[in-house]
Amino acid sequence: MRPDDRNYLPSHEWVKIEEQTATIGITDFAVDELCSGNEGDLVYCDLPELGRVVDAGETFGEIESVKAVSDLNSPVSGEVVEVNSEIEDHLEILSDDPWDRGWLIRVKLSQEKMSELLDVLAYEALIAEKE
């Protein structure tokens, strides 16, 4: 079972909201789709500058595996206040620990507008359909 302390997007990003700050990352399923268990296949991750304002549903970054570039979508609206700078040089963290050390950005929530978020049960059901 994936963590139940956060919500998910159908496009496989997770968001954990604590007070007015949202921490955002991608799920183990997203990582597996990109690199099929071969963590060396992840080659590049482009994350936003601090201070950038993102809207719910908007692309905030991009990740490249050996054979595909995929968008990273923000589940919430707000200002990027922290970026996990460790990720760009150590993409293996996304395979090792996508839920904690593998967070990508933190966003200060600007409004209540959010994408349609899934709880963990709904996300697990979505994954079960795909597997």
Add this chain to the structure above:
Amino acid sequence: METWRLITSWGTPPEFNMGLDGALLEDADAPPTMRFYSWTPPALSLGYFQRFDEVPAASEAFVVVRRITGGGAIHHTNELTFSISASLDHPLFEGPVTRSYTRLHDMVCEALSNAGCEPALRGDSALLSDVEDTGMCFHHSTPLDIAWEGRKGVGSAQRRRNGRVLHHGSIKLGSSQYDTGVAELEGLEDPAEVAQMIVEVFRERAGIRLQPGVPTHAERMRADELGERAIDPDFVRRR
């Protein structure tokens, strides 16, 4: 039998080629679409994340564009480019990226074998065409790449966005000053012949009929915008 749209354009400008692919990726209402095209004038396309300075040919080429798909640079001359835009839910693309390559490349291999070569997935062995530090797609290979005679024969890359995928493929029909030492289809000069071989395999192997069609007005308008960006020097040199 499933029907896809087929858009063919021979000798079209680099910005049109890239812009239309981008528009088809964005168009959530578009049917699965196969494109076959070639480039006039010839151009060098950089991968989305490539650094301009890490591709020596980029400083020499007459025209340079940046793709929205990843991977290495390709010199588009004497070649067939194909693209597929579709939903990620389509059986050809669902699941891990690697599985989509395996399915698609199996069909491309079958088509190319009808052209007289013996293509196969590279597997674990390095290729004779592998060359370091050129930044060229055909000089770098991975296990899922298609090769024959020990050389890479098909360049490929994907972009995935909002539940859709754009798959790019490049097949060399002749030599290029930058893509040196790679596999070519001997005896074929017309990219339309290779395209037809792919059309037939899609029909026979996957039950997909490629029905000739054209872009919608909205797709063409968006293609113009995205094409301007693809060739804009600021975008080409963004990294």
